[in-house]
Amino acid sequence: MMPADPLAPQAAAAQAARAKMQRLLSAPTPFAGDDGAPDPAVTAALEATDRPRHEYLDALWTALAASRLLVPVTAHALSTGPQAPTPSAGQDNGGQAGRVPSHQVHTADACQDAATLAVDLPDGHRALPVFTSARALEAWRRDARPVPVDPARAAQVACLSTDQLWILDPASRDLRLPRPAILALATGQDWVPSWRNEPVQAEIRAGLEQVAGVTGVAFAPGEGAELRVFIRIDASGGRSRVAATLEACQHVMVDPAWGDVIDSVELCPLPA
Numbered sequence: 203m204m205p206a207d208p209l210a211p212q213a214a215a216a217q218a219a220r221a222k223m224q225r226l227l228s229a230p231t232p233f234a235g236d237d238g239a240p241d242p243a244v245t246a247a248l249e250a251t252d253r254p255r256h257e258y259l260d261a262l263w264t265a266l267a268a269s270r271l272l273v274p275v276t277a278h279a280l281s282t283g284p285q286a287p288t289p290s291a292g293q294d295n296g297g298q299a300g301r302v303p304s305h306q307v308h309t310a311d312a313c314q315d316a317a318t319l320a321v322d323l324p325d326g327h328r329a330l331p332v333f334t335s336a337r338a339l340e341a342w343r344r345d346a347r348p349v350p351v352d353p354a355r356a357a358q359v360a361c362l363s364t365d366q367l368w369i370l371d372p373a374s375r376d377l378r379l380p381r382p383a384i385l386a387l388a389t390g391q392d393w394v395p396s397w398r399n400e401p402v403q404a405e406i407r408a409g410l411e412q413v414a415g416v417t418g419v420a421f422a423p424g425e426g427a428e429l430r431v432f433i434r435i436d437a438s439g440g441r442s443r444v445a446a447t448l449e450a451c452q453h454v455m456v457d458p459a460w461g462d463v464i465d466s467v468e469l470c471p472l473p474a
Contacts, residue, residue, distance in 0.1 A: 236350040238336025241269040248334070248375070256397055256423035263383045263393055266370075271356050272333040273316035274346035312349035313356050317363035319346070321372050329367035329378065330360040342373035357388035380428060380465035396464045397423040397430075406431065409454045415439065415447030417474045427466035431455070437473040444471070 247265040250258060313330070320328045333339040336348040360368055366384055370377040386393035396402050407419045410433060418434035435447050448471050455467055 236270065238272065238348055240335040240338075241265070244269050244334050248377075254423065255425065256395060256428065259380060259383070260395055263379065263387075266379075267353055267387055267393075269353065270350045271353050272336060272339055272348040273312050273351050273356060274319055274331060274333070274339055274343060275312050275315050275349050276319065276343070276346050311355075311359070313351050313359035314363065316349075316356075317359050319343075320364050321369045323367070323369065323378065327365040327367055329369040330356060330364045331372050332356050332368045333371055338371040338374050342371075354387055354390065357384045360384050361388045381461070382428075382463050382465055385462055395423075396428055397421065399463065402463050406455075406460075409457075410451055413447060413450045413454065415443060416451065418472075424466070424468045427468040429464055429466070430468045430470055432470045432472055434472045434474050444473075 243265045244262075247258075247262040250261065253261070316332075317330055319331060321331050323329055331342065333342070333348065339346060339348045356368070360366055361384065366381050366388075368379045368384055370379060380393075380395070382396075383393040394402075403421050406421075410416050410419045410431070415436045416433055417436050418432075420432040420434075422430045422432070424430040433448070433451055435444050437444055448469070451469060451471075455469065460467075
């Protein structure tokens with residue numbers, strides 16, 4: 203009697219995964235005629251790098267929301283954790299050379315499959331890799347196949363399976379989209395950035411003006427962040443009082459409730 207092949211179950215799983223991918227790629231789609239080329243409107247938004255950062259991201263989100271995205275689907279999903287943003291040249295498949303990896307059968311959802319290839323960002327968060335063109339996806343992983351998807355679905359999966367983030371064109375642009383923009387798209391809402399969102403600013407102002415020593419609050423687009431908050435602080439009590447006031451303001455702004463509407467904040471204290 204021949205001994206059982208210990209690799210047979212993994213080989214069968216690999217074949218099933220490949221067959222599932224073929225069905226997924228051949229399934230009817232509203233993007234059946236998509237040739238993988240970038241949307242001219244998205245390209246124009248991406249190349250408008252002379253615009254201020256806040257206007258650039260605002261215009262890019264508008265273009266992406268009205269377009270389609272490509273997500274990566276592979277013949278099998280390695281159960282080795284999230285992928286690095288940019289594989290180095292000559293990489294040997296993450297040290298898997300000479301080994302038979304385990305396989306996970308695909309779902310019927312290309313976006314959900316793409317979530318198994320989530321990218322680790324430098325700050326420790328995980329993001330769904332999304333692409334503007336087949337060429338950009340190929341630059342990231344040659345073994346992945348581009349599947350066109352609706353941006354809203356990609357946003358929903360990012361919210362469910364990653365840290366509610368996209369990384370756009372990893373390996374070429376590595377552009378992280380603001381978290382509130384992804385949340386808005388996932389729920390079918392317009393994204394109103396905090397730098398022009400008056401109701402959000404009113405709530406922030408109300409919270410900060412309750413802090414002892416704060417005499418005024420104003421807002422502007424941030425340079426390294428989405429929102430810049432100017433806080434006028436009464437300096438008559440000395441440096442220790444000013445420091446205590448600023449610390450209390452920081453506690454107001456780290457409230458998790460702001461995470462859904464503000465991506466990042468710069469606090470700018472001003473003497474009264």
